[in-house]
Amino acid sequence: MLYGYAGTILRINLSRGEIVKKALAPEMADNYLGGRGFIARMLYDEIPLDIDPMGADNIFLAATGPLSGHFLPASGKTHFGTKSPANGGYADSNMGGHFGPALKYAGYDVLVLTGKAAEPSLLFIEDDRVEIRPAAEYWTMGAIACETRLKKDLGDDFQIITIGPAGENKVRFACISHDFGRQAGRTGLGMVLGTKNIKAVAVKGTGSLPVFNVEGAYAKGKEAFRLVSAKPGFKGWTPEGTAGITDWVNQVGAFPTRNFQTSYAEHHTSINGKAVIEKLKITDKACFCCPTPCGKYGHTKTVLGSAYVEGPEYETIALLGGNCLLPSIEDVAYANYVCDELGIDTISAGAVAGWAIEAYEKGILTQKEVGREIQFGDLDSVVFLLQQMSSREGIGELLAEGVKIASQRLGRGSEAFAIHVKGLEWTGYECRNAPSMMLAYMTADIGAHHNRAWVLGHDMAGSAASVHDLISAGGGGKKRPKAAVSAESAKHVIASQHTRPLFDALGVCRLQLMELGFEVEHYAELYYLITGKKKTWPQLLDISERVWNLTRAFSIREMKEYGRSQDYPPPRFYTEPVPSGPNQGHYLNKAELDTLLDAYYQARGWDEDGIPTRATLIRVGLDDIVETMEAAKHGKVDH
Amino acid sequence: MTLELKAIHENCSGCGVCRLVCSLENYREVNPAMAALKIEGRFPAPGDYLIHLCNxxxxxxxxxxxxxxxxxxxxxxxxxxxxxxxxxxxxxxxxxxxxxxxxxxxxxxxxxxxxx
Structure with missing residues (x-):
């Protein structure tokens, strides 16, 4: 008995209409835990070399973890994975909500989609019953409109993921939408579903999950809820959720502003957490089993119209409110709503729009090419760009490719301010005076994403304190000295890259740890009581390190130019001093970036090009991929 | 003294932990479908939750x-x-x-x- 897990992998070949259920192998559970771990191993094993991520051969995975759906704080995470539409390497993205638990109650730990349905379709899963159904009537609908309609057609007790028009139109940063405002936003997973002709997956599960020690797990779960609610951040952080960090990020000069031209937005108090609560909020909206709801569901009114919308959360505030300079929380919320309905990642969309507006301001993109005037701070301009990129109409054909490909195609110097790493647009923390966080972005396995490691506290406050403690202490808003670059950054980044993704493998949200400081040891105990497997937290971290090396290996194998050259930030960050705000005048030069990378590769046991050495692979239990990595080192993986 | 369970709808955030506890308390099962209450999320409009339980x-x-x-x-x-x-x-x-x-x-x- 595999306690904790549902025990079955559901495989659907959409080309053949074949549905196969296979037992989850115990050694897979043992060696990779679940979620992101399963995705890393299954992508490495099952993706044929060199396939086009935008073609039918790509694989789409939805994976839960051993703790998903169980009684503990925030056990609602679902992880999705694929070969990256952004760069051809490893890709995953996760979301909260209620979909993953429903999938497990229906009896499945992992959903694997291969091939391509002959016509627009949806997957219907109700316990044992699994069907591929025609979905022509839902095609072209907005992501939220489609979910609303499916809830009506199938019943409120189905948990549903959908894609919007952007996914259908193969926009490289199309997202997966769920529960009227939760998204797996990053790496273009919505595009992969669209390529497979899948508009939605609806799941209802009524089964029980097996628990090794149900009395113990129930008691420990109750204790965990009690301890989380006793943390100062429970009352201090939860009311505003992630939006509550906006002021602090500005005070320390890390807020993306005007396409990352600078790192401080004068109008931050008009778009902060307080504004969300005062101007928009109707209700808190939690993910499954979560006592600290980030979701603030509300209503916004703007000159372009009004809308119900979840959020905006911090990342959306940063990329639409800061990076595109939208002046009010109502405007940010409306642009958020437009993104949600179109089915695009608010982070990448805000980065792409910011890049386009800067290119326009500089005369690199002309009014004729864009089709109209566009400017920072103008909701109408931003919404126009969002609609164009989602439909691939006009300038949207270029923008839908994301900033890396778009800037390469456009040229004219626009690459210098295309803010990405490995083709994935940068998220909500500007790092020209934050060496640890800069390194975290440079080395995140999917590209420029903060989810893998968040170490801004080390840079700005010299500590690993919880976000609540950082916010409470304040940032001062004073001029900051230039940060010292040292090998210490590598240690902080690696520790965070093992800790945070471990939550993604367990199927639990990390915010109780990160934002409130809930201790990690509780999770190891819950893992034992639920699965019956005794693993200390450090032992679980060892698995996380194995997974980290495996995702790196997948990208090395799949991307022809992978290596050190792909680990640098865009030129803006190592050539242009920050022009204003607390970090005015600062930037990290190329030599400093190399110092960071050298320290990082060395600490990881990778060679100078960032390829894991034979000894490292053996140490982390990846003996079976040693030969492929040796071949990669000599440029000899057969493509 | 008889205690009555009262639903305060405006405090509900839809996390569903009540349903999990209900199944654990009554049946020692991790299975919200066995719970004797349900949460209705009313989205997109009016954007709130209703708790349905035995009154x-x-x-x-x-x-x-x-x-x-x-x-x-x-x-x-x-x-x-x-x-x-x-x-x-x-x-x-x-x-x-x-x-x-x-x-x-x-x-x-x-x-x-x-x-x-």
Missing amino acids: QCGQCAEACPVDAIPLKNGVYLIDAIECTGCMICVQACPSGVFFEHVEACPSEALQLVNSE
Whole structure:
């Protein structure tokens, strides 16, 4: 008995209409835990070399973890994975909500989609019953409109993921939408579903999950809820959720502003957490089993119209409110709503729009090419760009490719301010005076994403304190000295890259740890009581390190130019001093970036090009991929 | 003293932990589908949650053909011995919080059989 897990992998070949259920192998559970771990191993094993991520051969995975759906704080995470539409390497993205638990109650730990349905379709899963159904009537609908309609057609007790028009139109940063405002936003997973002709997956599960020690797990779960609610951040952080960090990020000069031209937005108090609560909020909206709801569901009114919308959360505030300079929380919320309905990642969309507006301001993109005037701070301009990129109409054909490909195609110097790493647009923390966080972005396995490691506290406050403690202490808003670059950054980044993704493998949200400081040891105990497997937290971290090396290996194998050259930030960050705000005048030069990378590769046991050495692979239990990595080192993986 | 469970809808964030606890407390199962309450998320509009739980209205007891839902100490509870599993109470519940469960059904009126 595999306690904790549902025990079955559901495989659907959409080309053949074949549905196969296979037992989850115990050694897979043992060696990779679940979620992101399963995705890393299954992508490495099952993706044929060199396939086009935008073609039918790509694989789409939805994976839960051993703790998903169980009684503990925030056990609602679902992880999705694929070969990256952004760069051809490893890709995953996760979301909260209620979909993953429903999938497990229906009896499945992992959903694997291969091939391509002959016509627009949806997957219907109700316990044992699994069907591929025609979905022509839902095609072209907005992501939220489609979910609303499916809830009506199938019943409120189905948990549903959908894609919007952007996914259908193969926009490289199309997202997966769920529960009227939760998204797996990053790496273009919505595009992969669209390529497979899948508009939605609806799941209802009524089964029980097996628990090794149900009395113990129930008691420990109750204790965990009690301890989380006793943390100062429970009352201090939860009311505003992630939006509550906006002021602090500005005070320390890390807020993306005007396409990352600078790192401080004068109008931050008009778009902060307080504004969300005062101007928009109707209700808190939690993910499954979560006592600290980030979701603030509300209503916004703007000159372009009004809308119900979840959020905006911090990342959306940063990329639409800061990076595109939208002046009010109502405007940010409306642009958020437009993104949600179109089915695009608010982070990448805000980065792409910011890049386009800067290119326009500089005369690199002309009014004729864009089709109209566009400017920072103008909701109408931003919404126009969002609609164009989602439909691939006009300038949207270029923008839908994301900033890396778009800037390469456009040229004219626009690459210098295309803010990405490995083709994935940068998220909500500007790092020209934050060496640890800069390194975290440079080395995140999917590209420029903060989810893998968040170490801004080390840079700005010299500590690993919880976000609540950082916010409470304040940032001062004073001029900051230039940060010292040292090998210490590598240690902080690696520790965070093992800790945070471990939550993604367990199927639990990390915010109780990160934002409130809930201790990690509780999770190891819950893992034992639920699965019956005794693993200390450090032992679980060892698995996380194995997974980290495996995702790196997948990208090395799949991307022809992978290596050190792909680990640098865009030129803006190592050539242009920050022009204003607390970090005015600062930037990290190329030599400093190399110092960071050298320290990082060395600490990881990778060679100078960032390829894991034979000894490292053996140490982390990846003996079976040693030969492929040796071949990669000599440029000899057969493509 | 008899305690009554009261739903304060505006405080609900839809996390559903109540349903998980209900299944654990009553059946020692991790299975929200076994819970005797449900949460209705009303999205996109009006954007809120409604908690549906037994409000002790007694319509189930009135509907029961074998008087298997007596009022004891001010609470309606199913008498598992008297219950014949006819499911009329499930239909009668105006809140929609009566649920049929294979494992919990007192009269084995629900059984797992091979669908072939």
